[in-house]
Each structure stands twice: as structure tokens, then as C-alpha cells.
Amino acid sequence: MIHLVKKYLDINRFSNEKPAFEDLFLSHPNYPSVFAITDSLDMLSIENIAIKVPKEQFPELPEAFLAIFKEELVLVHKKDGQIAIETAKAEKKQIPSNAFLEDWNGVIIAMEPNEAVTGKSVAFNYKGLQYGLPAVALIALSLAFNAYGLNHAITLITSVIGLIISIFIVQEKLGYKNEMVSKFCNINPNTSCDSVIKSNQSEINKWVGFSDLPLLFFGVNVLSVLLQPVGSVPIVGALSVISIPVIIYSVWLQKFKVKKWCVLCLAVSIVIVAQAVTFWMAFGSEVNIAFSNLYFYLFVSVLFASIWLLLKPVLEDKVKAEGSAKELKRFKRDYKLFDFLSKEIPVLDGFQRLEGLVFGNKNAEVNLAIIISPSCGHCHKAFQDAYELYLKFPEKVFLNVLFNINPENNENPYKPVVENLLALNHHDPKKAEEAIIDWHIKKMGLDQWKEKWAVTTIDMKANHQIHQQYHWCGANEFNYTPVKLINGKMFPNEYEISELKYFFNAFSEEKAIMENNSVQA
Template sequence: MDELVFRFLVQSKITSLAKEDIHLQLLSHADYPSINAITDTLDYFGIENIAANVPKDALQQLPKLFLALIETGKNTELVLVTQLQKGIRVRTLQNKKKIRSIEKFSSQWTGTIIAIEQEEKKGSFITRQSSFKTIITTSILLSIIVMALLFTTSISHAVYTFLTVIGSVVSYLIYKESTGVKDTVTSKVCAIVSLKVDSCSAVITSKEGRISKNVGLGDASLLYFTSLFFVITLVGVHTSTLFTIAIGSLFVVAYSLYLQGIQLKQWCGLCLLISVVLISQFVTLFIAFSNWDFSLLYVIKGLVVSMTLTLLWFYSKPLLQKNKELLKTKKEYLSFKRNDAFFLNALQQDSIENLKHLPQEAQVYFGNRDAPIQITAYTNPLCGYCVAAFELYDRLLMQFPTDVGIQFIFNTSKDLENPSTQIAKRVLELYHKSVSDAFSALKDWFAHRDVDRWIEKYGIPNSMLLMDDRILEMHRDVAHQNDIRYTPETLIGNQKFPNKYYTYEDLFLFVETLKENAPIEIKHQMNSNKNKKSPVVTRL
């Protein structure tokens, strides 16, 4: 499922999200695999989405790209749908593509879709570091390969180098498979030669396929081809020496075929591909070979390079294994962390009894007053930590306009000339004239936190409006009565957000949980509002 979701995001031009992050968020969801797991993950990363049941006759009115559920016999399957000029292209969980007519697709389609905006929001907190690292790593590797090819002295040497690169890539896939990391390319290659899904894994991880306890086929193959590549790049090509190695590799090919065909009776597509590369290298050097010319210096240099790489590999391998274990621990931690019962229990640990409220005329309120999730945000414009909290409030109001209502309480200085008081008072003035202007001013402040710039743009408060001074005093009094001493402080109902266990971004994991656990009177109000409408499209 994560591969399909990742492809969905990439084709929707949302490319800054790390595949690993999607994998962790999906797998740690309590309802994985499900529609809910996908939508909650998209919500968490700030990607506006909708899951809905749509009438089948509205198919051509839907976006060009979306996820859908189709019926396959007695089961339903998630697929990625692309609408073409004449037909529908469907990509399955097995990464198989099929072109179907609109009529055939409609007959299988359940009507359920997940659609997203095909443009990444600038306000999204999605990290771009992974994309940057990928670009840098790819550029370095391509530069090394190009340099290696440029320094070759003949076509046969260039072909040999190219085959070495292919061998290194395939060896990397074998290593990934040996560690239990699944890959789409691996699945495709293995599916060509065997109908069994786990045929490659069975051969690669078999006891017979291991050289020793700590060295498997993946290690040996990866070390062999990477050592060859760096010897060619750093030392050069010595045909006689490399041809001797190629002759020895034919025995490895013979053993590999014997192991798969006779002993294990299973075929591994990646292993066969390595055999093809080794045979091709032998043929290439055989054609280029003219006479035996032994070079002790070349052998010594080659051994130094190979031994250096081997030592580096076996030094870094435990770190890679620890990283894998860390990812597993992280997944388990996320699964535990996003447990609804644990979150609600943590939320209830710090409740404010007899919570004091502001009268409505003194409130600074944004969002839906009848929303199931009611948040009270205690803030101070000069509070640096309040920036992250405000980004949370902004995203919540943007993504869940009907589900969230937020009241701001300014816990500012009593000094009327203090910048925090001046900014809060000016926001109050704007709020009385336009709610949206007041929110824009707050958003602008927390985005830049430059007093002179902000005052130049929005002006200073009117010192004659004593009522606003009184309102700010009421804000401070309510904060004091509720024993709110520091900002930011976020209340959900009368319960403090558990900052000890969760970050503000984590709140997006529990929006549905909070809606389901809304007070009975709010649920009744929501249901009465829903009964007034009969929408054609039903949100899930």
C-alpha cells in the first residue's frame, strides 16, 4: 500500500515527502491497511485530501488522478486510477498496469475514492531534506560513473565498466532483499522467472546460500562488484588480471545455477541477472584479451582497494543493521504513540476543574463555534515557542474548518506600552472589524515576528479605545484563574494538551478520535446540522 500511496503523491507533484516517512506513518496506524490509514497519514503531512463515496455517473467529473477501491471477486482492492482520453489506466498494489474501458472500470468500481490537491502547499511542514539528500547522492554516484567511463581506453573496457555498475546495482537489490527490505524493482525481476512471490527471498536467505554466518550472497556480490568498480576507477583496467578473475567467476555462476535448480529447486531472478552480468563480463574480456601479462603492482593495488572496501563494509554493516532496528523501534513507538486509548488517557491526566470562560463579547474566536473539537489557545505575541503552536492552529483551521473551533486568549503584560500588549490590542481592534483580517495579522506576526515591520503594516492600537484594554485585562484574569502561567498552552475542552508525550504535529493523528469523543451536546448539534443537507457526495 505504501508504494502505491507514494506513487500517488509523486504523480500529484508532491515530491518532498520521504518514502520512509510514509511507510512509518502508514504501518504505525491502528487501522492499517485501510482508507482511514491513508487519509490520516495525508492529514498528518498537511496534504489536503478527501475520501468519499461518489456516484458512478460522476466518474468523468473526478480529478485525473485518484485512489479508488475496486471489486476483485469477493474482495476489494486499492488501485491508483489515471483517467485517459479514451479509457482508464489502473495500477494495482502489485504494481501492474492495466488499461480498461470506462464501462468496465465502472462495473468494478465501488464508488470509493481518495483525492488530493495536485499542488504542494507552501505552508506544509513536510521536510525537503530527504529529496535534497537523494539528489546529492544520485549526482555524486553519476559523476563517479561518468568519470570511470571517460577514463576507459577502449570500447570493451567501457562495456566492462558498465556491466560492473549494473552488477553493483543488482547486488544492492540482493542485499536489500537479504535484510528483509522489499523493493518494487526486485518484485518485478523475480516475478519474471518465478510465479512464487518469495522465490528470490527464499534463495538469497537460504542457509546453503550463505558463505559464513555473517556473510551472505548480498554481501559477497556487493563487495565483489563495488571493489571491481573502484579498482577500475582508481587503478585502471588490466585485461589479463581481470580476465583471470572473470574465469574464476564462471565457477560462481555454475554453483549458483546448481544451488537454484538442483538443491533449492527455486529460481531467483536477481541471482540469474548476476550470472548474466558475470558471463557478459567474461565474454567482453575474452574478446579484448590478447596475451597473458601478469602485473604484481596492479594485483597489490587492487587488493589494497578491495581490502579497504571490505573493512569499511564490515565496519558500517552493524551500523546499517542498527539503523534497521531503529526504524523497527520507531514504527513500534509510533504505533504505541498513536494509540487512541493512550492519547485520551494522557489528555485526561491534566484537566482543569471549574474552567473559567470569557464572556462572548471578549472572545477572539476563529473557526466553527459548533465544531466537535473546541480548542483554547493561550498565547503571547512575544513568546518564541508560540510560533509552532500557532502553525498547528493555522493548519487545523485550514484542514478541518468545520471540525475545529479555536479561541485565543492573550496572556500579555499589564504594561500597555509593552510590544506584546500593543500587538494583542491591535489584533482585537482588527477582530471587531474583520475576523479574517485579525487572523491574517496574527499569522503574519508569527511568520516574521518583527515588531517594526508588523506595526508599519498594521499600525499601532488606538490608545483611546479603553474597552480593548479591559478585554485584555479579562484575558489575563482568565489565564490566572485557570492557573495558566506559561505560553503556549493548548486546551482541548478543559484538558491540557499532553506536551510531555506529544508534539503539536501529533494532534493531527487524533482529529477523528477527538471528534468521536466530543461532548454529547456538540454531537447532537452536529447531527442536527447534517440533517439539514443531503449531499450527493458522501465523505467517509
């Protein structure tokens, strides 16, 4: 399902949002569902809609959209009266419009294209460069310091190809999904790399499975040929010939036991056969392998196998940890849990009379208040997180910044910061916004800040608010900062302000219910 949405993001020029979407979608409490898709897109501020459309309006739909077809999500392309659909299993087929309409339930997910992107952007794969450059450097060094014949070059090239395919096999086994590989592996209904690689028949023992063998074989071959091509190529060829029975067993396993074809496994088999043919053509039945070359190959084999057997459990634990983290995120993003942890404010009376620095839409479903102090280091982060949430969702968030500072303590060097902020706010809220950003986000020094934002006189209203806010905090025993309040309740300590975006839909529904109840009353 996820690769269809990611492909749809590509079509609408949101390629840079794919990693963020994947993280939000997989950790959504309603995963996997249409709501999880649309909610995740909402959090990324991508305009989208999930709606049931009358079939008569089908011609008016965009050229590409997601739809529920035969009770599963598909990516739909309309062109010249034909419908091209792609399924979650990466299967593609062309069907006439009338055939599509018969099995389509009318539900679509559509999104607005990203108009901010003027040209086709090309994502640069830094990770590929990170691994590719050292590999190219090793091959270049080997070519520079060793004499390569045609059969040596062919063996090296086929071994590198085999190693790359082997890495894809291990990724499938561990659960790392690669879009390109998934397309090849599910090229038709009879192919499924996942079914073969993860089947019980593919396990040899608890340490090594058939999915490890290609990686070990080609990894050792590449390393040996790079370091000692002349001595290693005959051994690689001989082992390729010996491996033919294993290939036959692999094909039998796929055909009669699993009853699915693994495209990656077949590709590995072809590479090994190619190496065996190259060996037979170059050496025939007469081959002499020096003991020193055999010792070298065995040494490399033990070294590579030891490294892999040490590394494999680490990778498996990492995959399990990532899966657990997603499950925990899903649990944490359940609004019922957030609401349960949001405790009532002990003394709410008087809160509406507190006037601080306000940002955003006063009618927003999220009413966030933070009570901070200019001398508090943690308040810098609280304000920055809250302010960034407001900037990203100005229509959904109303931010109210209040202060907790003793008005009687004239020895507090930070008292003028609050006085000046509130005085500025009464006369020019825009300047007050710039001033609080200088203090909490840019972290300007006290003397420099006072020099820039000093107000000639502090009016009575500012002083009155300092007293009111301080006494209201005292009545609630808020003897600390920052204090975070959300929609008239205490913000749970178990959550970060940035995580509020996960609950926008829930807050909106809650607000609608409250408004409906008040109208009925």
C-alpha cells in the same frame, strides 16, 4: 499494498504527496488497513472515499480505483470490457468483467483527481544526480588518463551494471523497497528476490552473506578498472571464470532449496558470465598477471571490503531505528493514548466568557485554544503551529487565541500589544489577524509594530477581557505560557499542535457521540 496506493496517487496527479502518504500510512495505528489508507489521504486533504458499491453500479465507477478483490487490495483499470488488475505483489493480469465481479466484495477506494495540476509534472531526481554526477566524473577522468581497449571498456561497463544490480540486492536485504525493482522481482509467482536474498541459506557468517558478495566483487572491479584498467581487467576476468561454481550453487539454491527465482541474482550471474566470456575471448588460456597488478587489486579489495564492513552495521542500525520510529509513531498516534494524557482543566467555569481572536469554523470538531503572551518566545511557535493548522483545515479546526498578561503591570512594555490586538479585534477582526501575524509569525519589532497597529483609544471591553483572561488563568494556576487547550481539556505536553491532524476522525466520532447522547437526553 503501499505501492498500489502510490501508483493510484500518480494516476490522480498527486505524485508529490507520495512521500508524505508513505510516512503517514506506515506510522498509522491501524496499519495496514483500508481505514489507514483513507485516514492518511484525509490528512493530506486529498478527497477520497471508501465505500461498498452495489455490483450493478460497477459500469458507473471511474476507469481506475482501488478495490478489495479475493480479500486483498488491488489496483483496478477498466477498459473495453476487460479488467486489468495489479496486486500487492506487483502481479498484473487481465480478466473479463464478469470474472472480476464474482470475486469482488464491492468495496472500493476512490479519490478525486488533482485538478490543480494542468500538465504532466516530471519529478526531478536530485538524489540520483547527487550520486550519478560523481560516478560520471570518475569515469570521465579514467577515460581521459588511461588507454582503454574494447575488452577494457566491456569489463568496465559490465562491472558498473553489476554494481548497480548489487546495490539493489543490498537494498532488498536491508529492507529498502524500490518500486521498479519490486516489479521485476515479482514478475510471476515463481520469482521473489526477497525470499531468496533473506533466506537462511544465503548467510555465510554473521559478518558476510551472499548478498554482500556481488557488491564487494563489482565494487572492487569498478574501482580497480577505473584506476588501472590495463592491469586490472585480466584479474577481473580470471575471477569471473573462477566464480562460475558460485553461480551454479546460487542457481541450485534457488531451484531446489528456496524454490523461488531471484531476478536480481540471475542478472548478476549473467553479468559475471559475460565478463568470463569476454576474458576468454580476449586472453584465452594464456594470461600473465604481474605481481604489482595483483598487489594493487588486493589493496583495493581490502580497502573496499573494510569500508563496506564498517558501513554495513551503520545502515542496518539505521533501518532498525527507522522501523522503531514508525512503531513509536504508531503508538503515539493512538487516540486512546492522546485522550488518556489530556487532563481535565482544574477550573473550567468562566472559560466560555473569554473572548479572544478566533479563526475557523465554530462548529468544528476540533476546538483549540491557546493562551499566549507577547513577551514569550515559545508563544511564537505555538501561535504559528495553531494558525497553520487552521489554514490547512479551516472546516475542521476552530482556533481561539487568548492572552495571559497582568493588567495592573503598566511597566510591562508588551501590555499595549494585547490591548491593541483586542481593541482591533472588536472593530475589525481581519486587521487583528494581520496584526497578530506581524507579531508572532513575522516577529516585527515592538516599536515598529506599535507604530503600524496603534489604536487611538482602548475600549472598556478590551480592558475587561484582559482582566477576565488574566484572572481565569490565575484560578487555574497557569503562571506560564503558552497554555494549550483542546476540546475543553489540557493539551498533552507530549504532543505537538501539528499532530492534532492525526486525530480528526476520532474527534469527529467523539463529537457525533456527544451530540447523539444530548439528543437522546
